[in-house]
Amino acid sequence: MKPVVDRLEQQYQGKVEFKLYDVDSSAEGNQLMTQFNAKYVPTFVFINRDGSVSTQKVGETSEADMKKALDALK
Amino acid sequence: MSKAPQGKTNTKNTPSKSSATSSASLMKFVPWIAVAVVVVVVAIFALKPAAAGTTVVDVKGVQKAAADGVRIVDVRSVGEFEGGHIPGAQNVPLDQFQSVASQWDKTAPVLVYCQTGARSAEAVSMLEGLGFTKIRHFDKGIVAWTGTLEQGGGSSAAPSTAPAVKPSATPVMYEFFTGW
Numbered sequence: 001m002k003p004v005v006d007r008l009e010q011q012y013q014g015k016v017e018f019k020l021y022d023v024d025s026s027a028e029g030n031q032l033m034t035q036f037n038a039k040y041v042p043t044f045v046f047i048n049r050d051g052s053v054s055t056q057k058v059g060e061t062s063e064a065d066m067k068k069a070l071d072a073l074k
Numbered sequence: 075m076s077k078a079p080q081g082k083t084n085t086k087n088t089p090s091k092s093s094a095t096s097s098a099s100l101m102k103f104v105p106w107i108a109v110a111v112v113v114v115v116v117a118i119f120a121l122k123p124a125a126a127g128t129t130v131v132d133v134k135g136v137q138k139a140a141a142d143g144v145r146i147v148d149v150r151s152v153g154e155f156e157g158g159h160i161p162g163a164q165n166v167p168l169d170q171f172q173s174v175a176s177q178w179d180k181t182a183p184v185l186v187y188c189q190t191g192a193r194s195a196e197a198v199s200m201l202e203g204l205g206f207t208k209i210r211h212f213d214k215g216i217v218a219w220t221g222t223l224e225q226g227g228g229s230s231a232a233p234s235t236a237p238a239v240k241p242s243a244t245p246v247m248y249e250f251f252t253g254w
């Protein structure tokens with residue numbers, strides 16, 4: 001998943017902020033995961049500017065699906 | 075010295091000679107194997123007292139502890155705790171654990187857990203350091219919990235600092251992953 005995420009992060013630089021958490025080592029990541037009610041890894045949570053959850057994707061996700069979710073962000 | 079057994083087997087063919095030599099060298103190791111066994115046994119007994127106060131428990135063990143009125147402590151953050159915790163658990167985030175736990179009865183049983191077992195393992199060593207004698211560790215963490223979850227502050231000992239997702243200038247994508 002990492003190469004895809006890295007590539008997307010570059011493409012969406014300035015448009016979408018990427019926050020990546022290794023839940024094995026990040027307490028904050030664990031906390032956010034609980035907050036988003038996410039139970040599996042990897043989980044992707046897409047948040048609009050107003051703070052609302054746009055999409056949540058669980059598991060390996062194709063680059064096309066990721067882009068769709070990123071483009072849908074308001 | 076080492077030539078003596080070879081001399082005896084000189085008349086025989088090569089394979090039997092080499093097997094005689096290897097069994098002789100095997101014999102040399104017997105005392106060392108005995109020593110190794112003794113060392114392992116001593117090590118097991120020497121290590122036992124340190125771990126004697128701590129019991130690793132599973133979901134059933136947690137349920138039994140809850141039924142017995144054992145103090146159940148969630149050492150995750152306040153936000154994680156409020157998102158869902160084992161019913162009846164008390165929240166003491168790991169960074170406050172040492173000072174809060176030092177005020178508890180050290181002879182009473184305490185059960186600790188976190189998300190996956192990493193932070194609770196730290197809490198266990200703090201409890202051991204403080205001299206607690208009846209420590210129970212739900213080492214699989216709440217991810218392995220199959221019972222119901224209680225939401226909200228419950229009997230939280232700390233003030234709520236759970237951050238909401240705040241509006242921001244740009245949309246945000248969070249990814250949660252592990253190194254597995």
